[in-house]
Amino acid sequence: MPDNIEKRLAEIVNRLPATQAAALLEFAEFLLIRHGSTGAEAVPNVTTAEIPAPLDIPRPAEESVVKAVKRLRATYPMLDARKLLNETSAIMTQHVIHGRDKIEVIEELEILFRAHYEKLTGNNKD
Template sequence: MRDSKRLLSIFRSLSEARQQGLLEYAEFLAGKEGADIAAAPPSEPLLILRPEKENVVKAIQRLMQTYPMLERNRVFHEASAQMTRHLVHGVAAVDAIDELERIFARNYQEHLDALKQDPLSS
């Protein structure tokens, strides 16, 4: 209860834009909580086009769907860092999303490289 009051106090002290960013980040974290996939993920990235206008949270969700074969916890740390750069340090959403695209592509390449070294690990 004490934490929720503190969170509400912090939320109210933020500008409207930062409040929106905090809500988007909370939605991202909430989505991560229930992200258990029962079926085996595809081995190839799915073709999900990047919308012309997209916020950072939606981009992370899209990229998680595009690359379901990646270990979420491994990518989450780097994705969270981009969210922080955007929300706290004022990096433009498009720049943070461009970096997210590179992060996911790099992680996918590392995934492929690991499979080549140990094809039975998939």
């Protein structure tokens, strides 16, 4: 890791409250598990229990579909946005092009993100 990244991460961790610093560490460990090398230095004995829980970001009373996607991406930072892109785009197109109600679209997006999270953790009911 370049020294400037390591230094900046250390600065951030030192300035965060303990709870947020622990959350940052959990997320960093998750990224290592997901994107780290597959060689000898890979993290051994990885379990789905190590995947962080979704963040508790409440849905506002008034929200656009675009803002809902941003909220859901923030709620589920452990999900690979690239894997959700096609499905998310298709659902958004139903709203923008075909005039589908935004509440229905947002609810479907919430189900989509939750389903991807459950698949990642192995808790899907399929």
